[in-house]
Structure formats: structure tokens, C-alpha cells
Amino acid sequence: MIKIFAQYLIFPGIVFSFLIGAMGFWLERKLTARFQYRIGPPWYQNFIDVTKLFLKETILPKDASRMMFMLSPIVSLSATALVCIILANNYFLNRSFLGDIIVVLYLLLIPSLFTILGALSSKNPLALVGAAREIKLMLAYEFVFITCLIIAIVKSGNSVMLSDITGLQILNKPNIISFSGAIAVLLSIFYVQAKLCIVPFDAAEAEQEIMAGTVIEYSGPLLGFYKISKLMLYFSLPLFIISLFIKIRTQTTFERYLVFFLIYILIIFVMSVIKNINPRMRIKDAVQFFWFLLFPLGILGIILAQLGL
Amino acid sequence: MKLKEKILTKSLWVYHLSAGSCNNCDIEILDCFTPRFDIERFGIQLVGSIRHADVLLITGAMNKKSAKILKALYEQAPRPLFVAAVGICPCSQNLFKGNYPMLSALDEIVPVDVYIPGCPPRPEAIIAGIAKLINKVTEKNKK
Numbered sequence: 001m002i003k004i005f006a007q008y009l010i011f012p013g014i015v016f017s018f019l020i021g022a023m024g025f026w027l028e029r030k031l032t033a034r035f036q037y038r039i040g041p042p043w044y045q046n047f048i049d050v051t052k053l054f055l056k057e058t059i060l061p062k063d064a065s066r067m068m069f070m071l072s073p074i075v076s077l078s079a080t081a082l083v084c085i086i087l088a089n090n091y092f093l094n095r096s097f098l099g100d101i102i103v104v105l106y107l108l109l110i111p112s113l114f115t116i117l118g119a120l121s122s123k124n125p126l127a128l129v130g131a132a133r134e135i136k137l138m139l140a141y142e143f144v145f146i147t148c149l150i151i152a153i154v155k156s157g158n159s160v161m162l163s164d165i166t167g168l169q170i171l172n173k174p175n176i177i178s179f180s181g182a183i184a185v186l187l188s189i190f191y192v193q194a195k196l197c198i199v200p201f202d203a204a205e206a207e208q209e210i211m212a213g214t215v216i217e218y219s220g221p222l223l224g225f226y227k228i229s230k231l232m233l234y235f236s237l238p239l240f241i242i243s244l245f246i247k248i249r250t251q252t253t254f255e256r257y258l259v260f261f262l263i264y265i266l267i268i269f270v271m272s273v274i275k276n277i278n279p280r281m282r283i284k285d286a287v288q289f290f291w292f293l294l295f296p297l298g299i300l301g302i303i304l305a306q307l308g309l
Numbered sequence: 310m311k312l313k314e315k316i317l318t319k320s321l322w323v324y325h326l327s328a329g330s331c332n333n334c335d336i337e338i339l340d341c342f343t344p345r346f347d348i349e350r351f352g353i354q355l356v357g358s359i360r361h362a363d364v365l366l367i368t369g370a371m372n373k374k375s376a377k378i379l380k381a382l383y384e385q386a387p388r389p390l391f392v393a394a395v396g397i398c399p400c401s402q403n404l405f406k407g408n409y410p411m412l413s414a415l416d417e418i419v420p421v422d423v424y425i426p427g428c429p430p431r432p433e434a435i436i437a438g439i440a441k442l443i444n445k446v447t448e449k450n451k452k
Contacts, residue, residue: 029349037344045320045352050319052363055313057387059360211357219360219387 001043005007007250013086014081018228021235022046024268026284028198028234032253035198046231053224061217072118073218073225079110080229084130084236085197087307091243091260103148104162104240111229112138112195122217135206139289141194141201144187147298151184152244162243169247169307176245179309185245185299187294189270192237194286196230198271200278209280236268317363317389318443320352324362324386328379330369331427338366340432348436358395361370362389364442365419370398372410376418383419391422391442395435400424 007013010123026046060066070287083104089095112134119131155175156165165175175181194201215226241265250256281289324381341348356362359382371379383392394403397403399415415421422445425438 033347033349038347038348038352041349047350048316051316055316056363056389059385059387085427212361215361216358217360223361243319 007089007093007177008085011299012092014086014232017081017088017232017235017239019235020052020264021231024234024238024264025055026233027268028272028275031269032276035272037274049115050224050231052222052226053227056220058222059120059217061124064217065121065123068117068121069217070222072114072287073222073229074119076111076114077229077232078235079107079114080232083107084232087117087236087239087243088290090162090166091239092165092256095168096161100162100173101153101160101165108195108237109138109142111233115226118218119214124139124217126210127214127216128214129210130204130206136283136287137194137201137204140287141191144290144294144298146189147295147302148184148188148244149279151298151301151305155181157205159176164194164245168242169196169245170249174246178304178307180301181245181296183304185241187243187298187301188245189267189274190266190290191240192296193271193274195237196233199275202280203283203286206280221255238264241267266303314446320354321363321391321430321439322354322356322361323364323366324356324359324382325366326368326375326379326382328367328369328375328399330370330398334398336369336398337429337435338368338395339383341435346432346436348439349437353439354393356428359386362386362394365401366393366395367415368395370402370405371412371415372416373412374410376412379418382442391446392419393438393442394424394439395425397426397428405426412430421422 010016023043023046026041026043029045030040036176046151054104060069077153086100086104086107090100116131116138117299119127119134152175153160153166153177156168160163161166169175190201191197203209205215218226239260242260246263248259248263250259318410326333339389340346356387359365361418365386367379369375383390394400394415399421400403402414403413412418423438423442425435429436430438
């Protein structure tokens, strides 16, 4: 009983995913700094940022609907924590249940949804602009990610269980070594960019333009909850990609961790390259990019997967 | 608590208010984030919203219109908040002293923690000012 609790809460559950996510976000910041010939923040910077936010005062705006305003960071954090528990337990301990892909898909919607609700409840006009952009972006990227999931499901012989998908990859070969799998990995990296509001798709949180958009009215611990859930998504979304498409056969436990960290660092690197060579897309361009370029690519991927390529 | 101040000073998020400046100080502040000076290595970031800020950074001589905005911003910010005045204008009103749109000195409107004079101050001076601010916060706590 205690062991299971420890597995859910500490390793490989919430605490572990927060630590790895914070380090991943630091890596991204450091890489960005190196791309710009800067030195960049020290490795403990994200921990200090989060701790500092919990030492600050929380201000509730006068016109905000308080219940929703205070509830939405907490709900989005708890949904993210559940995602982390499900995915990490599957990857590191081979624990799985029927339909967990669909559960994870639903749970991944919740942070974005409650970011929007929190922004709307704060009654700030810039937050409203950010929320409107986030809704449009969500309609764009979720479609694309669903095609990626369908590719993974088709490749595993129509199973909606995460352990079936990873198991088949271990038996045969990783999904990425095929045309449809490669397409799916490409699409899901763009999905992660959009989900985490990283630069080409950060119109909802554009700092220079609408002053942090959706989170503009949040301060102190409530902002800290958002920050933590973002750091945890930094771990869980790449982990989801890895377990869907890039699960490599390993002999020992050490090898398994080594392979995971190498691929994780590689994904973060690709993401930060995309971040640093692109400007911010206008919301119209971003939606067009997802609907008219990536979505047809996803459909092509599904057809290729059906053909067994 | 010594630890609390230490954590606060290791991640200062700066909100930048230009209260009628001539833009020179603003450019010098942006210089601090360029590769040559790179104050992100001390955990300092520019943030867009005053709700996220730890430091309210003021440039420019304060006139009647911007004083209202400054007061509103100071009240909206979450505590603990530090106020930094960058450039000679917010420090002493420079050659605008006694001009018709001017109010009294800056520190009669909000309490100021650190003054960084210069027209404009060099990025080194701004970094030295930040170091003074950090020293002040941690020293005050030792007593």
C-alpha cells in the first residue's frame, strides 16, 4: 500500500516528474541562451522561481469571479499530476489499464481548458484576448494530435492500451522507424510546442504583445500552480511521445533510464531549435498551419499506417 | 528568515515602467539582457504583467499623468515589491525640475529602494545597482 502511494507521489509519479520537468525547462532556457551567445540561468533557477512565487502575495482582482479564478490553477495542476502518474507508471513500471490513451487525451485537455476559464474569470481585457487565441489554437492542435494517436493505435493493431502499444514496439521495432511513425513524431512535436505555448505558437501568452495574456492577473501561489503544471507538462508530453512512438528495447533498468533521458534531451533540443529559428506566428497563420498543412499530413499518416508502412 | 530573502533576490522579475522617459534609459535596460551583459544568469527576467513582478523599475521624469499610473501599478503589485529608479530623471528630475507638468520628487509618491543615476546609466551601472539592491535586502535581514 505504502509502496504504491510512494510510486504515485514520489517516484515515478508527481515529484519525479516535477524535478525532471524543471530540469528540462532549464535545459531549454540554457539552450536558448547558448543560441543567442548568452550564458543563461543556473540549473536551479526554475526551483527558485517556483519557490519565490509561493512566498509572494496573491491578489484577487476586484471584478473577478473568485471561485473560478482560484480553482482553475489548482484543477489544471491536478489534471497534469494525474497525466504524469499514468504515463510515468506505464513507462517505468509497465502499469497500464484499458483505454488509458483516451483518459490521457481527456486529461491533457483540462490544463488548457482551465487556463482559458481562469483567464475569462479574471475579467481582464488582455486576458480575454489571450483566452480567445488559446481557444482557436486548441481547436487547431487537438485535431492534429488526435491523428497522431490514431496512427499509434492503428500501428498497434487497434489497441487503446498504452502497454500494448509499447509492448508491440519492444517486440518488433519502434514506431518511428516507418513513414507513418515519423510523420506522427513530427506532428506531435509541433503539438507539444503549441500546448506549452513555446515560441512559434505562443500567441496566447505573448509577453511583448498582450502582456502574458491568459495568466496576466495571476500572482503568487496561484501563478506558481500554473508554473508547476507547465513544468510537469514539460516532462509528461515528451514522455507521451516517447512511449507512443520511440520505445526502444532495453535489457537492464539502467539502460531504460539512459535511453529515456537521451531521447528526452533530444526532443527538448529539437523543440528549442524550432523555438529559436522562428518568430511568433499570428493566430491566423498558426491555425492555417495546423489545419491545412499538418492535419492533411496526419490523414496521410493514418492511411500509410493502415497500409502497414 | 534569511532563506526567504535569498530566494527572493535570486529570481527578480522586473516590470519596466517608462514614466515619460526619452527612451535612452529603456535602451540601456534592454542592453542588460543582451549577450554581453546577460543578467538572466542571475535569474532576472522582464515580465509583461505587474502581477508577476518583484521589481518595479521606473525610468523617466515623473509628470502628473504618469504619477497616477505609477500609483496604480504600485498598488496592483504583489508584495514584497522593490522599486528601482533608473536614470537621473527619476532620481532628481534633472533639468525638468520646476517644469509645469512635474510633480514633486519620486520618493514622495512611492518609496524607492535603489537609485541608479546616469544619463543614461551604463549597463554596468545598472548591474551594480541591482547588486546594491540585493545587498540591501539581505543586509536588512541580518539585523
